[in-house]
Amino acid sequence: MATTSVPALDLALIEESAKKSALVWVRGPEGPDRALWHVWHDGAVCLVGDGPAEQPLAGLGLVHQGTATVTARSKDKGGLLVVWPARVVELSPDGEPWRAAVAELAGKRLNAPDAVTIAERWARECRVLRLEPAGALLEGPGAMPDGPRAAAPLPTAATTRRPAPAGLPKLLLRRGRRTG
Structure with a gap:
């Protein structure tokens, strides 16, 4: 079912990276990239979500016949491997x-x-949803951007913990000597 306008080598790289990675990062027309678990099935990344006990897809703007950008990582190094355009198909x-x-x-x-x-x-x-490859790689081996790709953290109500009490390291060290 994948689009035929994808070069064969690109399609092979997309398929292998999607099959070997447990997560892909998906960016829809709205919102930032989101890590989502998936399976590779019949030429596309398949996702399930938006249910009470499932991963959230809301806020990405993924609609039937819409578009998305999918990023997959390298299995061995964990770094960016490929970025590709996708056509979104919502299955009935x-x-x-x-x-x-x-x-x-x-x-x-x-x-x-x-x-x-x-x-x-x-x-x-x-x-x-099915995210079907819809064109040549946007980024891939030999065609990666030079600059940093780090994104600013999303706003959250979470805070960092307070500094550890000054006497805590001394207490922990003393406890370690007694049990050791």
């Missing part, structure tokens, strides 16, 4: 493509609260 729960994608996703879903009835819950409460 009453179709065979949805059932096939859900069968793959359910097998990879860790710690599901309802492993036996997960497909029914996903049909009722979640969205299943």
Whole structure:
């Protein structure tokens, strides 16, 4: 089902990087990149989300027939490997493509609260998306940007802890000597 305008070498690199990595970073028309777990199935990255117990897709602006940018990392080094454009396809729960994608996703879903009835819950409460490669690599081996790619942290209500009390290191050192 993948678009034929993707060069064969690019498609092979996209497929291998998506198959070997547990996460991809997805950026929709809205919001920053978000790390999402996925499976590679039938020529596309498949995602499930937006349900109460699933990963959030809201805020990315991923809509049927829309676009997204997908970033995959290298399995061995963990660094950026490829960035590619994708076409978003939302699968309907009453179709065979949805059932096939859900069968793959359910097998990879860790710690599901309802492993036996997960497909029914996903049909009722979640969205299943396919991100199909839609063109040549935007970044890849030999064509990476030179500058830093670090992004500013997102705003949050979380705070850092207070400084450790001055006497704590001395207490911990004394405790270590007694048990050692």
